[in-house]
Amino acid sequence: xxxxxxxxxxxxxxxxxxxxxxxxxxxxxxxxxxxxxxxxxxxxxxxxxxxxxxxxxxxxxxxxxxxxxxxxxxxxxxxxxxxxxxxxxxxxxxxxxxxxxxxxxxxxxxxxxxxxxxxxxxxxxxxxxxxxxxxxxxxxxxxxxxxxxxxxxxxxxxxxxxxxxxxxxxxxxxxxxxxxxxxxxxxxxxxxxxxxxxxxxxxxxxxxxxxxxxxxxxxxxxxxxxxxxxxxxxxxxxxxxxxxxxxxxxxxxxxxxxxxxxxxxxxxxxxxxxxxxxxxxxxxxxxxxxxxxxxxxxxxxxxxxxxxxxxxxxxxxxxxxxxxxxxxxxxxxxxxxxxxxxxxxxxxxxxxxxxxxxxxxxxxxxxxxxxxxxxxxxx
Amino acid sequence: xxxxxxxxxxxxxxxxxxxxxxxxxxxxxxxxxxxxxxxxxxxxxxxxxxxxxxxxxxxxxxxxxxxxxxxxxxxxxxxxxxxxxxxxxxxxxxxxxxxxxxxxxxxxxxxxxxxxxxxxxxxxxxxxxxxxxxxxxxxxxxxxxxxxxxxxxxxxxxxxxxxxxxxxxxxxxxxxxxxxxxxxxxxxxxxxxxxxxxxxxxxxxxxxxxxxxxxxxxxxxxxxxxxxxxxxxxxxxxxxxxxxxxxxxxxxxxxxxxxxxx
Numbered sequence: 001x002x003x004x005x006x007x008x009x010x011x012x013x014x015x016x017x018x019x020x021x022x023x024x025x026x027x028x029x030x031x032x033x034x035x036x037x038x039x040x041x042x043x044x045x046x047x048x049x050x051x052x053x054x055x056x057x058x059x060x061x062x063x064x065x066x067x068x069x070x071x072x073x074x075x076x077x078x079x080x081x082x083x084x085x086x087x088x089x090x091x092x093x094x095x096x097x098x099x100x101x102x103x104x105x106x107x108x109x110x111x112x113x114x115x116x117x118x119x120x121x122x123x124x125x126x127x128x129x130x131x132x133x134x135x136x137x138x139x140x141x142x143x144x145x146x147x148x149x150x151x152x153x154x155x156x157x158x159x160x161x162x163x164x165x166x167x168x169x170x171x172x173x174x175x176x177x178x179x180x181x182x183x184x185x186x187x188x189x190x191x192x193x194x195x196x197x198x199x200x201x202x203x204x205x206x207x208x209x210x211x212x213x214x215x216x217x218x219x220x221x222x223x224x225x226x227x228x229x230x231x232x233x234x235x236x237x238x239x240x241x242x243x244x245x246x247x248x249x250x251x252x253x254x255x256x257x258x259x260x261x262x263x264x265x266x267x268x269x270x271x272x273x274x275x276x277x278x279x280x281x282x283x284x285x286x287x288x289x290x291x292x293x294x295x296x297x298x299x300x301x302x303x304x305x306x307x308x309x310x311x312x313x314x315x316x317x318x319x320x321x322x323x324x325x326x327x328x329x330x331x332x333x334x335x336x337x338x339x340x341x342x343x344x345x346x347x348x349x350x351x352x353x354x355x356x357x358x359x360x361x362x363x364x365x366x367x368x369x370x371x372x373x374x375x376x377x378x379x
Numbered sequence: 380x381x382x383x384x385x386x387x388x389x390x391x392x393x394x395x396x397x398x399x400x401x402x403x404x405x406x407x408x409x410x411x412x413x414x415x416x417x418x419x420x421x422x423x424x425x426x427x428x429x430x431x432x433x434x435x436x437x438x439x440x441x442x443x444x445x446x447x448x449x450x451x452x453x454x455x456x457x458x459x460x461x462x463x464x465x466x467x468x469x470x471x472x473x474x475x476x477x478x479x480x481x482x483x484x485x486x487x488x489x490x491x492x493x494x495x496x497x498x499x500x501x502x503x504x505x506x507x508x509x510x511x512x513x514x515x516x517x518x519x520x521x522x523x524x525x526x527x528x529x530x531x532x533x534x535x536x537x538x539x540x541x542x543x544x545x546x547x548x549x550x551x552x553x554x555x556x557x558x559x560x561x562x563x564x565x566x567x568x569x570x571x572x573x574x575x576x577x578x579x580x581x582x583x584x585x586x587x588x589x590x591x592x593x594x595x596x597x598x599x600x601x602x603x604x605x606x607x608x609x610x611x612x613x614x615x616x617x618x619x620x621x622x623x624x625x626x627x628x629x630x631x632x633x634x635x636x637x638x639x640x641x
Contacts, residue, residue: 033543037495065543066511066575067496067504074503094576101574105510243478343524344478 014068015060016042023051028060031068043075052084059090069095069102139336143266146258161264169230169265170272174279176229177222181213181280184221185287188212193295202296206306209288215315218280220367223326226273227359231334234265235355238338239348247339257339266331273327274320281319314379322370326363333359385412387446388546388578389434394443396429403429404440405602416572416579418589420624421599427582428472430599431550434580435469436460448546465493467546468539472554474531476523482509482534483519489541508537513567529560533567540571546578553585561585565592586624586633598624610634 014035017026029035056076064072076086091099116124150156192208238261241247250257285307292298337355341347389411396404403426411417419427432438434445436452445452450463476485486505490496496504509519512533523531532552539547552568553561565588572579583589589596590610597607598621606616614625614634625634 033490033494036500040497040500066507066540067543070504070507071500098574101511102507105507344522346479 014039018046020047020051023054025054025056026060027056027058027072028062030063031061031072032063032065033067036067036071039071043071046075046079053087054079054084055087055089057089058092058095061092061095064095064098066098066102069098073099073102135340136333136336139339140332143258143262143332143335146256146263147266150259150263156259157267158260158264161260162268165264165268166272168233169226169269170275173226173229173272173276177225177276177280178283180221180225181218181283182287184217185209185213185284185289186291187287188217188284189288189291190295193291197296202292202298203302203306204310205288205292205296205298206303207310209285209292210307210311211315213284213288214281214311214319216319216367218284219277219319219322219326220363222273222276222280223323223330223363224360226269226276226327227330227334227363228356230265230269231330231359232352232356234331234334235338235341235352236348237261238335239341239351242339242341243343243345243348261338262331262335265335266328269327269331270324273330274323277320277323281316318370318374318379322367325366325370329362329366330359333362385414387411388413388448389417389580390444390446391430391434392444392446394430394433394440394445396426396433396438396440402602404443406443407599407602407604409597409604409607411578411580413578414572414576415594416568416581416592418581418583418593418596419599420584420589420596421605422584422620425599426602427584427599428550431469431548431580431582435467435548436464465542466544467548468542468544469548470532470535470539470550470552472551474523474535476531476535476538478523481520481522482514482526482537485523485534486537486541489538493542505537505541508540509534511540511571512537513563529556529564532556532560532564536564536567540575543575544577546580549579549581549583551583551585552581553583553588558587561587568592587636590633590636 014029014031015027016039017028018024019026031039058072076088079086088096189205189209192205196202196204196208238247238257241261247257247261250260289300289303292303293300334355337351337358341351387410391410392408394404394407395402407426407430419430421427429438433440434447434452436455439453448463448466450459452463455463476482477488480488483502483505486508487501490501490504491498494501506516506519510516514530514533514537518526518530518534523534526534536549536552539549549568553564556564568579568581568588569592571577581588581593593610595608596610596613598605598613598616600618600620605618605621606613608616613621616622
């Protein structure tokens with residue numbers, strides 16, 4: 001529906017004129033927020049040389065709002081600081097009251113904090129990093145104590161929350177973990193197929209897929225998926241609860257946030273992640289079997305026969321055994337970062353990012369450490 | 380202040396709102412005139428805040444007509460809506476300050492968005508607004524979560540006033556404040572109205588505010604407007620819910636206090 005344009009044409013724009021010969025400054029038009037942008041440069045160019053006494057004629061002001069009044073006040077103040085005297089003339093009563101109010105609120109800007117040198121900033125970042133590490137270690141300590149305590153008194157474990165977390169982190173993650181593991185098995189087998197076929201070593205596809213999936217890829221990839229999926233959720237949930245003071249409310253009711261928010265997640269993830277890893281093993285091997293059949297003419301029966309000989313129980317156990325460690329890392333980092341949220345929506349986003357980056361980073365570092373340790377032990 | 384010839388700024392006509400089967404508004408009608416502080420009162424859950432959300436285009440009523448500043452709110456294109464939004468300010472119940480910005484940046488945000496003024500001038504205007512609502516200059520550099528509840532409300536009010544709106548909607552301005560802060564805010568609302576010539580629509584069930592600040596009050600209840608008028612006029616309305624409002628223990632105390640001050 002066409003609408004009549006607002007009648008802006010006949011409204012006089014905000015104007016400011018300087019008549020140096022007569023010592024007059026004239027303000028006219030609508031000095032309101034929408035029109036002030038045009039005034040700023042004119043006021044900045046004001047040249048007061050050669051005259052000490054000025055008359056400011058505001059008789060032509062059609063409208064004035066607080067922003068306009070501030071600009072007027074600021075101009076007068078600046079002139080006074082330069083040693084000129086200003087006489088206001090023709091100001092309407094309403095505008096005068098507004099100007100008076102603005103003048104009364106005159107607030108000097110707070111001094112900006114001094115600039116920090118680069119060295120100081122580096123130092124601050126380092127100190128903060130150490131403090132963060134200390135905080136995390138103390139959180140790990142508190143959680144361990146609480147975990148041992150609740151294992152000694154199993155009744156204190158919150159069954160409902162625990163099962164809920166188990167479903168969220170474990171059962172609900174089955175489709176995505178399964179699909180990605182299957183594809184990972186397909187990719188490994190596919191890459192290996194050409195090389196193995198060249199040497200006629202088709203059957204060794206079972207060694208390739210079995211060992212790489214069970215020992216390394218399934219636990220690592222499942223942990224990375226869960227860090228992105230559940231670790232971030234833990235941080236966001238606890239962080240939002242911190243912002244809305246729900247965590248404080250829990251404390252005042254006498255429920256330890258660790259008991260309600262951290263332990264169920266920690267326990268649930270430490271059970272869910274090994275199970276997901278086994279599931280991922282199975283799906284990855286199935287993916288490998290599909291490629292073995294289609295590209296290398298290795299029957300599933302032959303594949304499994306070879307698989308049994310190639311993959312020792314210890315390889316499987318090493319893979320699954322790493323999972324609870326990864327789970328503890330992911331859950332503890334996720335929860336810890338949640339509690340680090342300061343109180344703004346921005347913080348929730350920042351800590352969630354930190355949580356995911358840290359947990360994936362640490363999962364890979366710990367996996368590397370495991371490899372080193374196992375090679376020392378010759379397993 | 381009861382000049383009936385003054386321009387109508389808000390007109391609510393036969394507004395009906397339902398959430399599922401629950402009827403919130405059943406033909407609600409009233410109008411607000413330029414330059415008055417108009418309060419909408421009523422018990423919790425009577426649809427005060429929903430009415431506010433309908434007026435500021437955050438919610439569509441099921442039927443009825445809403446006109447704000449001469450524009451038909453329900454049939455406004457995006458451009459018209461944008462123009463209208465610049466002419467009013469809204470203060471939400473919990474302040475809704477942007478938590479990632481300092482108070483100064485919060486107040487300056489609408490100015491940066493809608494004007495072409497220099498950053499320096501915007502900061503000065505923002506500081507002026509911060510001083511105007513009674514916050515100390517040191518509050519400007521703080522983040523919302525470093526402020527007390529009362530200071531946060533004031534900061535929210537400063538942001539509401541950033542663009543020098545003609546019309547200001549205040550949702551529960553004194554909720555969650557101690558009596559002293561609430562009283563200070565009442566004074567502030569009156570003073571700003573007198574100085575800036577604002578029209579204000581206040582959603583509140585704070586009886587002190589209703590007696591001392593509001594020019595006219597509409598009481599909502601049972602989905603309808605139970606009465607509109609000055610508090611004095613409303614105290615003679617014969618409806619159990621309105622009666623409850625005035626002659627409950629707190630109602631009487633607030634009234635006596637207001638009368639003794641006059």
